[in-house]
Amino acid sequence: MNMPDNILEEIFIKRSQQKKKTSPLNFKERLFVLTQDKISYYDYDVDKGKRKGLKGYVDTEKIKCVAIVLPDDNTPPERLYPFQIVYDEGPLYIFAKSDQVRKQWIRELKNVVQSNKDLMQKFHPRFWEDGMWKCCKQEDKKAMGCRVMESKNGGFLNRDNKSISRKPLPPTPEEEKLSRPLPPQPPVSSGFSVGMTVIAEYEYTPMASHDLELRKDEEYTLLDINDPNWFRARDKYGNEGYIPSNYIAQALNGLEKYDWYCKNINRSQAENLLKTENKDGGFLVRDSGKFTGKYTVSVFTKVGGETVGNCRHYNICVTAQDQFYLAENHNFSTIPELIIYHQHNAAGLVSRLKHIVSNRTEHAPSTAGLGYGGWEIDPRQLTFIRELGNGQFGVVKYGKWQGRHDVAIKMVKEGSMSEDDFIEEAKVMMKLCHENLVQLYGVCTKQRPIYIVTEYLANGCLLNYLRDGLQNPTGIMLLEMCKDISEGMTYLEANQYIHRDLAARNCLVDTNGTIKVTDFGLSRYVLDDEYLSSAGSKFPVRWSPPEVLLYCKFSSKSDIWAFGVLMWEVYTMGRMPYERWNNTEIVEKISTGQRLYRPQMANERVYSIMMSCWHERADERPTFQELVVIIKDLLFNM
Ligand code: ADP
Numbered sequence: 001m002n003m004p005d006n007i008l009e010e011i012f013i014k015r016s017q018q019k020k021k022t023s024p025l026n027f028k029e030r031l032f033v034l035t036q037d038k039i040s041y042y043d044y045d046v047d048k049g050k051r052k053g054l055k056g057y058v059d060t061e062k063i064k065c066v067a068i069v070l071p072d073d074n075t076p077p078e079r080l081y082p083f084q085i086v087y088d089e090g091p092l093y094i095f096a097k098s099d100q101v102r103k104q105w106i107r108e109l110k111n112v113v114q115s116n117k118d119l120m121q122k123f124h125p126r127f128w129e130d131g132m133w134k135c136c137k138q139e140d141k142k143a144m145g146c147r148v149m150e151s152k153n154g155g156f157l158n159r160d161n162k163s164i165s166r167k168p169l170p171p172t173p174e175e176e177k178l179s180r181p182l183p184p185q186p187p188v189s190s191g192f193s194v195g196m197t198v199i200a201e202y203e204y205t206p207m208a209s210h211d212l213e214l215r216k217d218e219e220y221t222l223l224d225i226n227d228p229n230w231f232r233a234r235d236k237y238g239n240e241g242y243i244p245s246n247y248i249a250q251a252l253n254g255l256e257k258y259d260w261y262c263k264n265i266n267r268s269q270a271e272n273l274l275k276t277e278n279k280d281g282g283f284l285v286r287d288s289g290k291f292t293g294k295y296t297v298s299v300f301t302k303v304g305g306e307t308v309g310n311c312r313h314y315n316i317c318v319t320a321q322d323q324f325y326l327a328e329n330h331n332f333s334t335i336p337e338l339i340i341y342h343q344h345n346a347a348g349l350v351s352r353l354k355h356i357v358s359n360r361t362e363h364a365p366s367t368a369g370l371g372y373g374g375w376e377i378d379p380r381q382l383t384f385i386r387e388l389g390n391g392q393f394g395v396v397k398y399g400k401w402q403g404r405h406d407v408a409i410k411m412v413k414e415g416s417m418s419e420d421d422f423i424e425e426a427k428v429m430m431k432l433c434h435e436n437l438v439q440l441y442g443v444c445t446k447q448r449p450i451y452i453v454t455e456y457l458a459n460g461c462l463l464n465y466l467r468d469g470l471q472n473p474t475g476i477m478l479l480e481m482c483k484d485i486s487e488g489m490t491y492l493e494a495n496q497y498i499h500r501d502l503a504a505r506n507c508l509v510d511t512n513g514t515i516k517v518t519d520f521g522l523s524r525y526v527l528d529d530e531y532l533s534s535a536g537s538k539f540p541v542r543w544s545p546p547e548v549l550l551y552c553k554f555s556s557k558s559d560i561w562a563f564g565v566l567m568w569e570v571y572t573m574g575r576m577p578y579e580r581w582n583n584t585e586i587v588e589k590i591s592t593g594q595r596l597y598r599p600q601m602a603n604e605r606v607y608s609i610m611m612s613c614w615h616e617r618a619d620e621r622p623t624f625q626e627l628v629v630i631i632k633d634l635l636f637n638m
């Protein structure tokens with residue numbers, strides 16, 4: 001019987017909750033019923049198809065997180081699609097029969113819980129089993145998650161902001177044309193608030209008249225955080241002005257200003273960082289666990305000059321007199337003093353702390369625009385240095401803004417763009433700010449040709465970089481590139497911004513090898529029939545899913561398809577997809593289920609990610625948010 005207030009009903013396999021470490025794991029079929037107030041599960045008579053006794057329930061208002069779980073290797077086929085409902089007693093693990101059913105439940109559950117208090121911003125992507133989280137190896141069941149919930153959609157992380165609720169269905173082509181993208185939301189709910197003291201992580205020289213200078217490691221007080229990209233702040237001398245919100249960190253324990261303090265990393269992430277740096281005596285300081293208020297020093301050594309080193313972890317202990325020590329007999333009143341001492345003396349450690357390893361990026365990130373407020377740039381402040389290339393809209397040049405800041409300038413050839421529409425859109429694009437998106441700095445619209453001014457990336461276009469620039473890339477390097485792109489795309493997806501032309505030619509490479517996505521949404525302003533019509537010679541047929549080729553139905557799911565093809569470009573070092581087929585053949589073969597082959601550099605797991613992007617049905621494809629988790633997990637285990 002289906003009660004009228006039931007939102008969903010389904011038979012799932014439920015894992016026992018292991019409330020005690022020693023209680024055995026078992027898996028039982030239960031009938032799950034979701035209502036606004038409760039998710040209940042019942043014993044079920046398979047033969048009669050009837051609901052029997054109530055076995056348990058969770059009040060929906062107690063739910064803190066709903067997310068997929070990554071299945072273990074060798075998982076039996078009936079348990080391939082697990083998800084978790086986390087509440088105060090820990091996670092409840094449920095196994096769906098298909099990814100589609102799982103998605104439907106997660107979506108509905110997220111709807112039901114979206115205004116709950118204390119929704120988690122981090123979660124554990126793998127199971128809690130035998131007294132340990134399998135993802136991060138932490139042994140405290142209450143330990144905070146080790147992965148950030150990437151989604152800002154589903155209203156999940158956005159309860160303080162005007163929440164964007166995810167559209168229930170992909171828009172029809174007509175809706176698509178009408179719907180304007182919403183203004184973007186701030187980067188993952190940052191925890192900043194007015195009155196809070198923050199520390200500058202980078203120097204910032206004012207670019208506009210209302211900006212405030214930032215000096216690295218100094219403290220500032222936040223005065224206004226309404227614009228997610230530009231906060232108003234006061235320095236210790238009483239000066240006030242706007243600062244880029246991605247240049248600061250919360251001051252919590254006074255350690256933020258030290259490069260050796262790596263906030264928010266766990267033991268295995270610390271080991272990864274230290275191993276990547278690969279220097280004897282490399283060290284960092286991290287939180288011992290979440291909310292413990294304790295710290296651990298992680299050190300890397302290569303004893304006797306071996307090539308492979310290993311990591312040691314030392315807890316910073318506190319005496320009854322509030323003194324800190326690592327090795328007995330050497331007590332200090334502050335942690336920085338303790339670190340300075342051990343930078344000079346091993347005193348019981350495997351090595352003295354020789355070399356600071358930091359998880360901060362060396363270069364300051366791009367700001368959302370050149371200073372607060374302005375998106376119109378005065379062309380007299382631009383100098384042109386050299387030509388970078390020629391694109392759909394004409395010449396692109398490298399130059400400087402105010403003689404100091406690197407910029408790329410697109411000089412939009414007259415007649416190639418619907419300019420007024422684009423200029424309107426540029427105001428929205430300016431607000432999109434993410435380390436894996438090429439930042440739009442502003443536009444010059446008072447003259448013809450108009451200019452589009454963006455961040456400059458010295459290593460140029462990813463396609464050329466793959467074809468000529470990379471010598472003997474490793475699997476990790478290629479997957480890192482895919483991770484970068486998927487992170488930028490997750491941000492676009494969360495802001496319901498569709499790229500429409502994602503491909504290696506529309507990604508750029510930074511000096512340090514970071515990949516950033518560019519030209520998002522721009523194709524809507526192209527004036528060129530060859531580019532606009534799916535039958536045109538410039539239409540990106542090779543990157544398009546069936547629903548785009550057949551119905552021009554663009555969505556984040558069509559971006560996902562393109563992402564799969566882009567991964568394929570990465571793993572083939574920039575080959576042309578479906579090399580030997582022409583556009584007509586491609587449409588025909590794609591509609592009959594044919595797909596790109598597995599590139600030699602891609603192992604089965606990497607190829608299965610690509611293939612998941614090429615599901616015939618758009619709703620069977622993963623979201624970017626899910627892809628990031630899967631890719632990071634693969635990287636983590638490499
Ligand atoms: P369009 O979008 O008009 O087709 P493109 O973005 O393809 O133009 O730019 C043409 C070429 O200019 C690219 O292939 C790339 O090599 C170079 N380029 C474009 N933007 C940048 C940038 N921001 N930084 C560095 N090089 C760039």
Ligand code: MG
Pocket residue numbers: 391392505506519
């Ligand atoms: Mg381009």
